[in-house]
Amino acid sequence: MAKQITYKEKVNEHNEELLNRYLKELPSFCQDYFDGRSGLSFSSKLAYAYKFKPFFEYLHDSHPAFCDTPVVEYTLDMLNSISKKDILIWQQELLKKKASDDTYMYTKETVDNYSSCLSSLFKYFVSDDDAILRRNVFSSIDKL
Numbered sequence: 001m002a003k004q005i006t007y008k009e010k011v012n013e014h015n016e017e018l019l020n021r022y023l024k025e026l027p028s029f030c031q032d033y034f035d036g037r038s039g040l041s042f043s044s045k046l047a048y049a050y051k052f053k054p055f056f057e058y059l060h061d062s063h064p065a066f067c068d069t070p071v072v073e074y075t076l077d078m079l080n081s082i083s084k085k086d087i088l089i090w091q092q093e094l095l096k097k098k099a100s101d102d103t104y105m106y107t108k109e110t111v112d113n114y115s116s117c118l119s120s121l122f123k124y125f126v127s128d129d130d131a132i133l134r135r136n137v138f139s140s141i142d143k144l
Helices: 008-024 028-036 042-061 084-096 108-124
Strands: none
Touching: 008 028, 008 042, 028 042, 028 108, 042 084, 042 108, 084 108
16 A cells, blocks of 8 residues: 655645746856755745845846846855945845835744845855855844
């Protein structure tokens, strides 16, 4: 008799599929980050990927060092050009975004959560022995 798949296994499989779809739209170092964070569940990894995407889209749409490069081709070295001011502007842009029903899409707490996830990404690559990323620019940002 075939082993029955549990609900948790189905959810993990679904989250892994979604994560793989998201990763196709993110820089390759995001995959490296998730590979190095093997203790994170697929649902946590998916939540992180979901929160990384608006930041990289913002860089592509608004930052001169990123606008001519597809998001999937961003490198860790490119992240060294991001300043504290860039992060603060991104946070304010998120707070201004409105949904189709004219309500705000992001609260201060949500933006802080997105920033925390990105800080984790930056911290991971700054602490690497062969670190290409020189600093975690998010560590100098206060909560909103």
